[in-house]
Amino acid sequence: MKISATGVLFLPWALKFLWAPYVDRYGSRRRWLLTLQVSAALVALALSLLDLSSTLRWLFVGIFVINALSATQDIATDGIAVRTLTVSQRGLGNGLQVGAYRIGMVCGGGVLLWLFSFAGWQVLFVAMALLILLATAPVWFMNKQLAAADVDTDRQPESEGPARLAVAWWSRLRRPGMVAFILLIVGFKFGNSMGSALVGPFLSDNGLTLTQIALVEGGLSSVAALGGAALGAWLSFRFGRRQALLVGGIAQTLSLALYVVASFGIGGFPLLVAANVTEHVLGGAATVAVFALMMDASEKRYAGSDYTLMACAIVFAQGASGLSAGVIGDVFGYTALFGSALVLSAVGCAVLIVALDRGWGPVGLHEVISVESRTH
Structure with missing residues (x-):
């Protein structure tokens, strides 16, 4: 039952379109990325401090939260890419995206599991948090031109309130x-x-x-x-x-x-x-x-x-x-x-x-x- 229920942990990746309009509407995508990535790192650190030997409940909760944060971060990342890449750059940009995804799969699915095999789950989650923060560093140093292109200048608050965004x-x-x-x-x-x-x-x-x-x-x-x-x-x-x-x-x-x-x-x-x-x-x-x-x-x-x-x-x-x-x-x-x-x-x-x-x-x-x- 526990194994079959793990599919629920990944639901945010399938349902993120429901809250994507909020990411477009509120704040800059740079701010979204920094907030979400740091939050995911903190959740990973929190998991490293818990005793997971007796129950997997908090592990499942933590993984679900990290997935929700990461899925929302993905919305902001895609938004930045669409807004800043020129038409001629989008093929190259998506080549980097697909390639980086595979590198992440190798590091997350291979290197971290190898680390877990001899260092335990506490070290695994600390390493995960450090990798998340390392991947966030380029966002912090985002140049002014890219940050400016990320800010919408034509938002209409009166016509796009929270209620309407729920069905946007x-x-x-x-x-x-x-x-x-x-x-x-x-x-x-x-x-x-x-x-x-x-x-x-x-x-x-x-x-x-x-x-x-x-x-x-x-x-x-x-x-x-x-x-x-x-x-x-x-x-x-x-x-x-x-x-x-x-x-x-x-x-x-x-x-x-x-x-x-x-x-x-x-x-x-x-x-x-x-x-x-x-x-x-x-x-x-x-x-x-x-x-x-x-x-x-x-x-x-x-x-x-x-x-x-x-x-x-x-x-x-x-x-x-x-x-x-x-x-x-x-x-x-x-x-x-x-x-x-x-x-x-x-x-x-x-x-x-x-x-x-x-x-x-x-x-x-x-x-x-x-x-x-x-x-x-």
Whole structure:
């Protein structure tokens, strides 16, 4: 029961769109970041002082609070990125974002667990607090130009009070083209997410040991994703979002074909490694291009709200794709799962490209695509 209940601890990441308008509306995003990061560090330090040997209750409470603070911090971070990055910088910026996320996963999921294995949970939480504060240092030294760009000058307090902000996400969802664009990016990501959902069990069922799975899913996949982030950033910067999406989408779809082949028992361990690495490199490249499009689709005044709404839609889609993968895998087997994922990925890629060419989505998005079509 305790293990299954841990999913509740991560709900803030799926529901943060509900309070994103408050982050856009009140205070500077720099102030939000400093307050939230320092608060998260203090919670981690508080956990280091508690006796967690008899009950996990306070550990769960602390993790939930840190997740809520971190999810809210993510709203402010995305808002700063949308407001300050130029159109040409967004591909590079999202490449750094995806790459930094992977580095954080390695440090948080690998290094801290290694530290816990011989130093205990008190040292683990102290180290976590120090890492949070270290990551906050650049925000403290944010230059004046960036800080000035972060301050809204057109807020209307009389029309955007706390009560209206509680449902402001709904008005952002009703923007012309927003629902269509959300469905497009969800469709683009769904097939690949479904295919990757059961990779761990697939590797285990193919005879890989826990050590081998940790190497493939942990070390190699993280390095591959870093390479994919760099590739996606370069493709977006050099050739534009459409071409990056086309190349990344087709390539990530073809990478699923390697899993289809492996599901027939062909290729052994080398093919399994090749499939995993290829999927993370090419999927990472496509993700960078999608995130750049999401920034283009966000209005600067509502940057955090718009971007968060789209990001949460992807989180929900990943959950749905994981459930779908489990059902298909259990009923029809891995070959049907990876084959279905391949088809859905191909269809999602094709539909998104065609829709972009036809000007679907929010106004800011097709303005960027139109300019890129003339310059690349």
